[in-house]
Amino acid sequence: MTRPLRKVLVANRGEIACRVIAACRELGLHSVAVHSEADRDALHVRLADEAVAIGPAPPAESYLDIERLLGAARASGADALHPGYGFRSESPALAEACAEAGLVFIGPGAEAIRRMGDKRAARALAREAGVAVVPGFEGEPHEALAAAAGVGFPLLVKAAMGGGGKGMQRVDRGEDLGAALEAAARVAGSAFGDRSVYLERLLEGARHVEVQVLGDGRGNALHVYERECSLQRRHQKVIEESPAPGLTPELRAALGEAAVALARRAQYLSAGTCEFLLAPDGRFFFLEMNTRIQVEHPVTEMVTGVDLVKAQLAIAAGGALPDPATIQPRGHAVEARVTAEDPLDGFLPQAGRLLRFELRSAPFVRVDTGFEAGQTVPSDYDSLLAKVIAWGRDRDEAFDRLAAALDAAVIHGVRTNLPLLRHLVRHEAVRAGRLSTTLLETEILPPFLVQATAPAPSLALAAAALAEILLPAGSDAGGAAAPGTTGAFADPFDRLGPLRLGGAA
Amino acid sequence: MRLTFRDRDRVRVVEVTPLADGRHRVSVDGEVLELAASRRGDRLELSAPSGTVPVRVSRDGAWRFVTVAGIADVRLERVEGRRAAGGDEASPEVVSPMPGRVVKVLVAAGDDVRKGQPLVVVEAMKTELALTAPRDGRVARVNAVLGASCEAGRPLVELAAIEDRRPESPAPG
Numbered sequence: 179m180t181r182p183l184r185k186v187l188v189a190n191r192g193e194i195a196c197r198v199i200a201a202c203r204e205l206g207l208h209s210v211a212v213h214s215e216a217d218r219d220a221l222h223v224r225l226a227d228e229a230v231a232i233g234p235a236p237p238a239e240s241y242l243d244i245e246r247l248l249g250a251a252r253a254s255g256a257d258a259l260h261p262g263y264g265f266r267s268e269s270p271a272l273a274e275a276c277a278e279a280g281l282v283f284i285g286p287g288a289e290a291i292r293r294m295g296d297k298r299a300a301r302a303l304a305r306e307a308g309v310a311v312v313p314g315f316e317g318e319p320h321e322a323l324a325a326a327a328g329v330g331f332p333l334l335v336k337a338a339m340g341g342g343g344k345g346m347q348r349v350d351r352g353e354d355l356g357a358a359l360e361a362a363a364r365v366a367g368s369a370f371g372d373r374s375v376y377l378e379r380l381l382e383g384a385r386h387v388e389v390q391v392l393g394d395g396r397g398n399a400l401h402v403y404e405r406e407c408s409l410q411r412r413h414q415k416v417i418e419e420s421p422a423p424g425l426t427p428e429l430r431a432a433l434g435e436a437a438v439a440l441a442r443r444a445q446y447l448s449a450g451t452c453e454f455l456l457a458p459d460g461r462f463f464f465l466e467m468n469t470r471i472q473v474e475h476p477v478t479e480m481v482t483g484v485d486l487v488k489a490q491l492a493i494a495a496g497g498a499l500p501d502p503a504t505i506q507p508r509g510h511a512v513e514a515r516v517t518a519e520d521p522l523d524g525f526l527p528q529a530g531r532l533l534r535f536e537l538r539s540a541p542f543v544r545v546d547t548g549f550e551a552g553q554t555v556p557s558d559y560d561s562l563l564a565k566v567i568a569w570g571r572d573r574d575e576a577f578d579r580l581a582a583a584l585d586a587a588v589i590h591g592v593r594t595n596l597p598l599l600r601h602l603v604r605h606e607a608v609r610a611g612r613l614s615t616t617l618l619e620t621e622i623l624p625p626f627l628v629q630a631t632a633p634a635p636s637l638a639l640a641a642a643a644l645a646e647i648l649l650p651a652g653s654d655a656g657g658a659a660a661p662g663t664t665g666a667f668a669d670p671f672d673r674l675g676p677l678r679l680g681g682a683a
Numbered sequence: 684m685r686l687t688f689r690d691r692d693r694v695r696v697v698e699v700t701p702l703a704d705g706r707h708r709v710s711v712d713g714e715v716l717e718l719a720a721s722r723r724g725d726r727l728e729l730s731a732p733s734g735t736v737p738v739r740v741s742r743d744g745a746w747r748f749v750t751v752a753g754i755a756d757v758r759l760e761r762v763e764g765r766r767a768a769g770g771d772e773a774s775p776e777v778v779s780p781m782p783g784r785v786v787k788v789l790v791a792a793g794d795d796v797r798k799g800q801p802l803v804v805v806e807a808m809k810t811e812l813a814l815t816a817p818r819d820g821r822v823a824r825v826n827a828v829l830g831a832s833c834e835a836g837r838p839l840v841e842l843a844a845i846e847d848r849r850p851e852s853p854a855p856g
Contacts, residue, residue: 235832236784518808522691527808529782530835533741533748557782557807557832590741590748597756634690636711637729637736638755642747643686643697643709644720645727645740646761 181496183207183258183282187251188226189272190262191241192548193565194471195222198260201487210254212247214240216556221548228254235558241265244275251281258282258494260487264560267470268295268341284494286395286447286469293444294467298338298376304464307443309436312455312463314378319359322377326355329377335359337366338374341466343413345369348380383614384455386410387422387462389437390478392489392499395447400502401434402484405477408613409602411525416595416618417602418474419512420481422456423573423611429460440467449475449490458614473515476544476567480511510576511569514584514603517561520593521623522630529557533591542569543583555592563594573611577603601626688747689760775823776838777814783807785827790840794822802840803827820844 185208188198195211199222202209211226216235223229230250233240240246242265251259259281261267267285270292276283285291294300298316305311315325316338326333326349335347335358345365347358359375367373385408393399406422407415421430437452444467451472453465475486482505489500516537518528535551547564549555555563566583570576581603587596602608605622686697698710706719719730727738729751741748747759787804790796801813802822820842827839 523780526781526812527810529807531743533743534739536739557784559808561808585753588739588750590739590750591743593758631691633693633695634749634757634759635751635755636714636716637751638749638757639688639690639695639697639711639759640709640716640718641727641729641738641740641751642688642749642759642761643684643699644707644718644729645738645742645747645749646686647684647699647707648720648722648727 187256194262335362393446399441528592
């Protein structure tokens with residue numbers, strides 16, 4: 179059953195909106211961007227064939243507002259909606275509203291989103307599919323105390339309807355469990371509107387390895403290999419790569435098979451990701467399933483050649499799944515998330531105008547971004563500025579290329595995590611593949627922060643001083659006095675532009 | 684020529700003396716570098732005897748963003764020498780370090796506050812930041828408006844000294 183799509187509303191912003199628009203263009207589909215007032219001049223608005231304003235800057239009144247999203251789809255005559263990631267991408271209500279409005283939702287149906295959104299139900303599904311889950315307990319809170327000993331310590335109390343590590347409580351001793359249950363329930367209630375929690379054994383030294391799957395909603399599914407995402411800070415991924423380093427072929431195959439079994443059992447539709455914890459002893463356990471395109475999907479694309487967003491669109495149109503026999507991973511890919519956060523100031527988010535934004539692609543280096551120089555990074559949304567993805571024939575070549583690309587990157591106007599990323603891709607433990615989900619926070623970050631708070635190198639001060647002298651006062655385009663122009667240290671002759679030829683100026 | 688920059692919490696003093704052929708003697712906190720500086724398109728190129736390095740400098744008000752490829756990626760603040768020297772006194776103004784939205788206003792004009800006490804909570808990019816009193820004092824003015832957006836650097840609360848303070852009594856409110 180095929181249902182050709184014609185026009186896709188992209189219900190997102192930033193780099194992922196640009197990514198979806200690019201896939202639409204390649205497939206000959208019209209794209210419709212939506213934007214808040216803060217994003218009027220954003221790149222995704224200019225890249226799309228059409229754009230619809232959907233409200234003021236706060237997400238609740240624009241990108242999260244289902245009525246406004248559907249209104250934009252109606253107004254533009256779109257026949258499909260791509261939710262991207264974040265915002266309403268994992269909201270059953272949006273998928274339901276699309277179905278009611280006769281719009282094709284690019285993703286699984288509301289039922290699958292709801293089921294995977296409840297981590298307890300997702301764990302039950304994994305068990306049904308014969309996939310090991312992290313030892314845990316999903317019963318009533320008053321039984322949790324008795325069950326905890328069976329789960330084992332240390333353990334985590336997690337929000338059943340949650341994500342992103344919010345409300346998660348670590349418990350090392352039985353006597354602390356009561357308080358942790360209460361604290362986790364309180365945060366879960368305010369953040370997710372549901373106080374349900376469950377227990378999960380904390381596997382120390384584990385890695386986060388996830389498997390990309392595609393399903394056709396009729397019980398057919400395949401995997402597109404795995405991604406290693408252990409380098410995280412506060413449960414936010416910083417560096418991701420594919421393949422996961424150091425896996426035996428048997429382990430790799432077993433991970434893929436487990437993910438496919440789960441996707442088949444769920445009769446999963448569209449692209450999804452099964453997250454696993456990989457224990458130091460080589461055992462792996464299902465963690466949860468994400469029912470959307472992932473931020474880190476490009477590393478999979480780079481090693482497999484599968485365009486995952488195009489695959490989503492093709493599946494939504496009723497097309498067939500790719501033939502697994504045609505998917506042969508090749509080489510290694512690694513991604514760094516460049517964010518507007520200052521590692522030296524507690525990762526405080528930064529907003530402001532981008533005076534310079536030089537992130538250039540290079541041979542085997544891909545840059546996914548929703549920003550350009552001169553644009554303002556709004557304070558209303560997440561801090562992702564760009565993803566830099568490098569491919570290499572082997573892991574070292576990929577990391578070396580990423581390191582060179584990060585070295586050449588220049589972002590002025592907001593402080594970024596670039597210094598940390600440059601440090602990470604050269605770090606000895608990272609390069610050796612000695613990864614765990616706590617490596618970044620416990621081993622890498624503390625010495626990095628000490629080293630990075632050293633005085634700026636004298637050469638930087640010398641450069642700042644020479645710039646003051648060599649650029650005549652008042653000719654600088656930067657600062658609030660000249661909105662819309664960049665404050666780059668530009669050669670005045672470059673800025674004169676074509677006026678010089680006319681001679682009239 | 685003498686220039687002063689703030690490098691996070693440090694004051695850095697740079698003296699530049701032009702030499703012949705576009706070369707400069709640059710002294711940074713007493714460390715002397717001899718550099719040839721030239722402009723190339725929109726970049727500055729610095730040449731030392733050890734080699735040439737491309738540099739990017741951008742200005743935004745007093746801020747100077749400086750990237751020296753492979754060596755430094757910093758934000759400096761150009762300051763007047765006098766202000767830099769006397770800048771240790773805690774400011775009576777509480778400013779938001781980031782643009783965002785005011786999600787809590789915890790004090791009112793006339794309240795006595797202690798150093799470190801949260802005054803206003805600002806949210807940006809899903810992160811909440813509590814702005815605290817830089818010193819003991821009395822709230823002279825609250826400019827923060829609940830739910831309103833705020834710019835970076837805009838004073839949200841202004842403090843005055845407490846004149847007739849009785850040290851033993853707890854702060855009211």
